[in-house]
Amino acid sequence: MFTWNFQYVSKARLADTLNQLMLNAQKGDVLIRIHTSIHQPKEAMKLAHFVKELVPRAQVFGTSTSAVINGGKLENSQCIVSVTQMGSADTWAYCPQPQAKKSPMGHSTEGTALS
Numbered sequence: 001m002f003t004w005n006f007q008y009v010s011k012a013r014l015a016d017t018l019n020q021l022m023l024n025a026q027k028g029d030v031l032i033r034i035h036t037s038i039h040q041p042k043e044a045m046k047l048a049h050f051v052k053e054l055v056p057r058a059q060v061f062g063t064s065t066s067a068v069i070n071g072g073k074l075e076n077s078q079c080i081v082s083v084t085q086m087g088s089a090d091t092w093a094y095c096p097q098p099q100a101k102k103s104p105m106g107h108s109t110e111g112t113a114l115s
Helices: 011-021 041-054
Strands: 002-007 030-036 059-064 068-070 073-075 079-085
Touching (some): 011 041, 011 079, 030 041, 041 059, 068 079
Parallel strands (some): 030 059
Antiparallel strands (some): 002 079, 030 079, 068 073
């Protein structure tokens, strides 16, 4: 999984950046988040649709905020775009087998009832 975060400056710059990332839905899901403190709702929706046109198989969502964190600083009147390219992963789980209990006499109690 790789994640890139960058400041939104213009649609042209956003298009260039997304093209340079060479996102590929065949390699894994693509998640694009738009965190804005500058766009009105209609503008934010237009931006999300623009991103979806550039990366059609991406999952795109956005949030509005009073400020964004950019370079470790709280910034007003900015928009941050965060792009994550998921990768393939192996999933495994370890399930330990229950241990048979021993009676006070040292015998296994598995399958028997103690009174």
